[in-house]
Amino acid sequence: MAKFGVLLCGFVLSCLGWLGIMIATATNDWVVLCQYGQLDICSMMDVVWSTGPWAECVSSTRLQRCLAFQIFDLPAYVQTTRALMVTASILGLVAMVIVAMSMPCTRLASSAQGSKNKHAAAGGVLMLVVGLCGAISTVWFSLGMYLSGQLMSFGYSLYAGWVGVVLSLLAAVILTCCSSSPASRPYHQEGGKMVAYTVPAAAPPAAVSVSSNHAKSVHV
Template identity: 45%
Template sequence: MVATCLQVVGFVTSFVGWIGIIVTTSTNDWVVTCGYTIPTCRKLDELGSKGLWADCVMATGLYHCKPLVDILILPGYVQACRALMIAASVLGLPAILLLLTVLPCIRMGHEPGVAKYRRAQLAGVMLILLALCAMVATIWFPVCAHRETTIVSFGYSLYAGWIGAVDAGPWPEVCVIMVRGWEAHSSARLRSQKSRKASCLAFCSLNTPLSFHCLKRNL
C-alpha cells in the first residue's frame, strides 16, 4: 500500500510540474518592467511585462502586447530560453507517459518487473533534464532582462516555472525508482525463501527423526 501511494504521488507531482512548465512557456508575464523610475511607474500606473514571445504594456484600462516575431534581431538569451523551455515542454510528454506505465494499476502483458524499473529510470532521466532546462531558462532570462531595463518584480510565469521545475525534479522519479527497486528486491527475497522451503520439504520427505522435526517446522 505504501509503495503504491509513493508511486501515485510521484506521478501526480511530476504531471503538475510539467503543466507548470507548459504554462510558463506559453505566457509572457515573466518579469514586470518599468521604463521610468519605480515610484514614477507606480504613480502613473504604467508598467510593462516581458516574456519569451511578446513585450506587453500595462496601463490604466489598457493591456497591449507586441509579439516578438523578428527572430534575427532578438537577443541571444531570449532565443536560448525559448529553446530550453520548448525542449522542457516536449520532454515532459514521453516522461509522463512512461511514468504512467510504471504505476501498479497499469500492466502491459506478462512483462517482468525489471521492465517497469527500466522505464522508471528512463522517465527519471528525462524529468531531470526537463527540470534543468526549465531552471536554467527561468534564472537566465530575468538576469539578462535586468541589464536591458529596470525590473520591478518577477511575474507569475517565472514562479510557475520554478514550482514546475521543483515538482518535476529528481525526487518524484527517485521515489518511483526506489519503490521499483524495493519491489524487485522483495521478489528476489521471496523466491529465495520459496527455494529454501522447497529444499527443506524435500529433505523432510526422508523417513528420519530429523525430517519429522523439519516437517513440523514448515507446516
C-alpha cells in the same frame, strides 16, 4: 502497497511540475519592467510593461497589447530560453506517459516488475532533464533582463516556472529511488489481485542404492 504510493506521489509531482513549466512557457509575464525609472511611478500611472520569451506586453487599466518578438532580433539568452522551455514541455509530457506505464495498476503486454522499474527510472531521468532545462532558462532569462539595465520585478510566469522546476526535481528523485529498489518476486493475477508465487526447487536426482548394485554384482 508502499511502492504504489511512492509511484503515485512521483506521478502527481510530475504532472504538477509539467503544468508549472507549461504555464511559464505559454505566458509572457516573466518580468515586469518600468521605463520611468521607479516601479512606484509605473504603479501610479497604471501602466505596466511585462515581457517573456515570446512577446512584450503593455497593460493599462482597460486593455493589454502584446508585440511579438522578431526571431532574428533576439539576444542569445532569449533564444536559448525558448528552446529549453519547449524542450522541457515536450519531455515532461513524454515522462508522464512513461511513469503512467510503470504504475502497478497499468496492464500492458509486458507487465513484468523489472520492466516497470525501468519505466519508472526512465521517467525519473526525463523529469530530471525537464527540471534542469526549466531552471537554466528561468534563471538565465531573469539574469539577462537584469543586466540589460531596466528596473524590474518578477512576474507570475516566472514563479510558476520555479515551482514547476522544484516539483520536477522532486519527482525525479522519488521515481529514481523507487526504481532502484530490489526486485521483488514475480506476480500473477488471481481473482483481480496480484498474488506472489514461488518457483518450486528442482527435485534432487534419485540416489542409486549401493546395496542393490552390490546384489547385482554378486548375482553375476
